[in-house]
Amino acid sequence: DKDDDGDIGVKLETRPKTKRPPMYKVLILNDDYTPMEFVVHVLERFFGMTHAQSVELMMTVHQKGVAVVGVFSHEIAETKVAMVMDFAARHQHPLQCTMEKE
Numbered sequence: 001d002k003d004d005d006g007d008i009g010v011k012l013e014t015r016p017k018t019k020r021p022p023m024y025k026v027l028i029l030n031d032d033y034t035p036m037e038f039v040v041h042v043l044e045r046f047f048g049m050t051h052a053q054s055v056e057l058m059m060t061v062h063q064k065g066v067a068v069v070g071v072f073s074h075e076i077a078e079t080k081v082a083m084v085m086d087f088a089a090r091h092q093h094p095l096q097c098t099m100e101k102e
């Protein structure tokens with residue numbers, strides 16, 4: 001507002017700001033070619049899911065086109081995406097895995 005007292009004010013912090021780092025969703029995308037069993041294997045291997053959880057999530061992606069596999073720090077999300085993309089490419093499957101800020 002108006003600087004009636006003629007000083008130059010700087011706002012002093014009141015509540016301590018405990019800013020948490022941003023978190024990132026890791027997404028897996030459907031495609032027409034990657035075998036279902038391969039996707040299930042990827043989810044078990046890189047995301048520590050049980051076989052039953054992996055089958056369920058794979059079917060969700062197959063039916064809806066995309067699903068969130070998990071939410072991680074930027075560094076962990078980047079590593080997961082890189083590992084999945086590398087594993088899929090080495091097996092010549094077009095499976096896509098991406099990340100986005102939550």
Ligand code: TYC
Binds near residue numbers: 029031032
């Ligand atoms: N749609 C694939 C098929 O019919 C299976 C699939 C599921 C592929 C999930 C990718 O992220 C995926 N073989």
